Amino acid sequence: MSYKEFSYFYDYFNYNADYDALFGKIKEMAQSHGIKEGIVCDLGCGTGELAFRFHNAGYDVIAVDNSDEMLDVLFDKRDEVEAYGVQILKQDITEIDMFGTVDLFTCTFDTVNHLDGKQAVQKLFDRVSLFMNPDGVFIFDMNTAYKHINILGNEKFDFIEDEADCHWQNTLIQEENKTKISINILDKQSGEEYSEEFYECYYQLDDVKSMLEKAGLKIVSLIDGESFGPVKEDSLRYLFMVKKEQ
Numbered sequence: 001m002s003y004k005e006f007s008y009f010y011d012y013f014n015y016n017a018d019y020d021a022l023f024g025k026i027k028e029m030a031q032s033h034g035i036k037e038g039i040v041c042d043l044g045c046g047t048g049e050l051a052f053r054f055h056n057a058g059y060d061v062i063a064v065d066n067s068d069e070m071l072d073v074l075f076d077k078r079d080e081v082e083a084y085g086v087q088i089l090k091q092d093i094t095e096i097d098m099f100g101t102v103d104l105f106t107c108t109f110d111t112v113n114h115l116d117g118k119q120a121v122q123k124l125f126d127r128v129s130l131f132m133n134p135d136g137v138f139i140f141d142m143n144t145a146y147k148h149i150n151i152l153g154n155e156k157f158d159f160i161e162d163e164a165d166c167h168w169q170n171t172l173i174q175e176e177n178k179t180k181i182s183i184n185i186l187d188k189q190s191g192e193e194y195s196e197e198f199y200e201c202y203y204q205l206d207d208v209k210s211m212l213e214k215a216g217l218k219i220v221s222l223i224d225g226e227s228f229g230p231v232k233e234d235s236l237r238y239l240f241m242v243k244k245e246q
């Protein structure tokens with residue numbers, strides 16, 4: 001599910017996200033697999049934090065999202081930093097269509113959880129497999145079932161800042177393996193209020209493994225997406241690196 005007005009506040013409220021650490025880890029993983037240059041395609045790129053870092057590191061970058069509002073923010077940021085080498089595509093990541101093959105696909109900060117269930121995730125994996133260079137890799141993260149059930153649950157979070165407030169309410173729908181997220185934003189400058197809702201789905205690790213296998217993708221490494229250490233029972237996020245079965 002793509003974002004609407006929340007897109008304009010995404011960076012403002014996302015100050016805890018450590019994109020430098022994430023970028024550093026993903027680049028290290030990709031480079032360890034021999035991908036030191038070439039084409040990077042960031043799927044569900046949002047405001048482009050990862051995409052611009054790869055651009056600055058000398059990669060050819062394609063940034064894909066299907067939210068008009070996110071892309072609006074992304075185009076403005078690209079103008080600001082004059083990173084015109086970053087190609088921006090409006091596409092549904094479950095139906096990507098590329099001009100050629102890609103060396104490194106990335107998909108981060110729960111974008112996979114935003115897809116609407118197993119069929120959609122399978123479509124994403126199938127399309128990535130189709131467009132990935134035979135020597136390429138796909139690095140993606142995913143919030144775990146543990147995090148949804150034990151941490152996100154039915155929690156409410158209030159972010160009160162100078163320019164805007166954001167009230168965030170989770171509703172766990174365990175019988176459907178998903179969490180409804182309702183967001184209310186007050187823009188203190190304009191006085192406008194925005195509300196939107198979206199869902200994050202969660203999956204058992206074995207199900208993800210079977211979906212990858214079905215798409216002809218093989219796990220090269222699977223680590224904890226926060227500590228970058230080994231996966232534990234209570235890991236909040238997985239970080240996968242997968243490649244094509246040869």
Ligand SMILES: C[S@@+](CC[C@H](N)C(=O)[O-])C[C@H]1O[C@@H](n2cnc3c(N)ncnc32)[C@H](O)[C@@H]1O
Nearest residue numbers: 001002003044045046065066067092093108109
């Ligand atoms: C949580 S944000 C993550 C953004 C970015 N990857 C990051 O690391 O900050 C999820 C993004 O995925 C996008 N998205 C969700 N479903 C999508 C789909 N089916 N196709 C394309 N983009 C999608 C949303 O619009 C949003 O920009």
